[in-house]
Amino acid sequence: MRNLLLKTAQLTFLIAALFAFLGTDQDARFQTLGHKVMCVCSCNQVLLECNHVGCTYSDRMRGELASYVDRGDSDDLTLQAFVQKYGPTVLIAPTTTGFNRVAWVMPYLVLVLGLTTVVLIVRTWRTRPLAIPAGVIGRANNAELERYREQARKDTQV
């Protein structure tokens, strides 16, 4: 009898813990997914941050999101359902498929290209003397420029 009570208590605890865990997980998923979707009431806000009481869109969309999460739909499936119903602009950021991938790749590509260019420029500057066309920076101008630079040095150095 005592064993039975103990086992029942253990089982109850396990179920409660499981529910609590699942509940937390579902809340977290609701929050995460709710921040991947825009409210479509033209407020340009994340679904869970749309603060219009009585906003017919956000209330309905939150309800839909909750039902998808409760039903156990995967993240992809949930987002796809929103896209099908409200169009691709409902997603807060471009997907990583098709042409949308370009959106994500381009900034990094520019960074890499920029870094490569800077490194190449630095290497070129270090290895090749600069050809300054005669007449552009003559002797007189050099003296004048040196005065400006001296002023700049004084402005920016101790």
Next chain:
Amino acid sequence: MSQIGSFALLLALMLSAYSFLAGLVALVRKGPAAERLGETARRAGIATFAMVFLAALVLVIAAFQDDFSIAYIFHHSNRDLPGAYKFATLWSGQEGSLLFWSLLLATYGLVLRLRYKTDSRLFAHASVIIAAVQVFFLMLLNFAAHPFALMQGTLPQDGNGLNPLLQYPEMVIHPPMLYLGYVGFTVPFAFALAALIMRYPGEKWIQITRRWSMVTWGFLTCGVFLGAHWAYSVLGWGGYWGWDPVENASLMPWLTGTAFLHSVMMQEKRGMLKTWNMWLIFSTFLLSIFGTFLTRSGVVSSVHAFAQSSIGDWFVGFLAVTFAVCLFFYVKNRSHLRSEHKLESLVSRESSFLFNNLLLLVACFTVLWGTLFPVLSEWVQGNKVTVGPPFFNRVNVPVALLLLLLTAVGPLLAWRKTSIESLKRNFLWPALGALAIGAVLIVVGIRPWKDMSYLYSLMTIMLSALVGLTVISEFIRGGRVIKGHTGQSLFGSMVQLAHRNTRRYGGYIVHFGVIVIMIGFAGAAFNQDKEQEMGYGDKMSLGAYTLVCRSYTQEDKPNYSSEWAIIDVFKGGKQIDTLYPERRFYKASQQTSTMVANRSTFKEDLYLVYEGLNQDTGRPILKVHLNPLVMWIWVGVWIMIAGTVVALIPNAVPVRVTAPARIQTAPVGAGD
């Protein structure tokens, strides 16, 4: 009244067109006649200011007189609008804001034309370029977006009123600051293009425009952050930056302008990056115009849909022509822009500026790319996509961290070449300090391995500490040298140090402001919020705070009616404050607006939003945000402004530089 305004605008257009054409002819021809013609062009430019000022004055008076026969006043004002907002009507709509832009440009032009003796030839070129820009805006005002257009049919008794989102004290100052920044970049742009056209020797145009650039950059900084503060206080979503296209439009010229302020030092000190600097300032100006285009054309969807129309084509045309002119003169005169020195080492101040510029421009490109990608997507795929905060944050946060690292390391590097030993010596203690701060933060509970945002937050604070410590060590090191020579106190020596080299130490103070802002941004990773219906006596807990609803009520005022709650705030069982979150309904425009109640401390903001009444229960719904460290952002902005002001103060021992015969004699800094 409207006829006076219309006539003033037309006259302004004629005067600026004359200023442009006569100025151009005077520059092409030689001799006393050309000089006299140039002088008339200069005076026409000055008179343009008078006419544009008159037009703006007429519009403001019309707003105060509730002259609803003018369509612009009908659409953007109403009888019960408070006086300050009636004044702000000038920049509340498209036509008015274009007039305001034109007025600021005319004012900048006036200052420039009055100081023409600094270098009459260079100033005459710059004056013509500014006149050309002015012609564009005045053409818009006269033919596409006329602020004095009249209402048709029966005159309305009252106006539509100002957009409720704009009825907030900061909106009286935010747009002028932003516009002062946008428009101000026209001046360094004009001087840069003038110097390129003239094949002007040396860096004098940079010397002349240095202060223009810094003041303009300072205004733009104020404008951007006032906008962030306005969004935080009015939009009621608990954030201050939403990567909205129009916010992005203000950030882009700020980024390129910041890059310019840094890289220009390489040209001044080493005669390097001349082409780069030229294009940076061209880009900054073009991005300023592009920002206005984004705000006004409606090409991308934005919460700033205050004033949209079909004037986008005009801006596209102007951008194209400006770019073509810049490119033409660059190709024609590029030989003039060759570097005079080469970079000698990767571990040098020069290379740190190169990488700093690269990162700032990558950030700018990312913002531009993300802003325009929806348009590109529609063009390529046939459907728009949304590019929201996750995109911008994912790309720009790492870039910002790298920039912080450079901000720490850069000032420790010497020009030309730095030995690794010297870098180690200067960098060791700040680096150890930053690591110690990181360790303390982990001990007190930041777990960077749990979430990427925590990792970014920790790195931001550590790198900010690194920058802060290097700035402090620079002040102390320099102060000690002066103390050794003068026997003053260390603090007095540091003040003298800053006064001797205001530009350098003002720059350090700006850097210090930047890190304070970055620490404020880092707090966003720990934001919390909660939403609850709050009846009489209902409680809500968030963080260390307990909120109790004492009451809620409604009020009717001439301009709006409002609902608001009275919320007592408790902490540790003790009442510490009472907050009044409010929601207003503006009668004239039939729109609602949120008045957030915010209890702001250095540690965190307790931010209450009155969302509205539950129609079923009749009780208010409140959303409460607990946003750590937000106040640091606004404090950081003040520090940045203070640093900019310090950088503008002339050095304690001014040095006069005389130019050779070809360039007129002038004190350095004159005209800037």
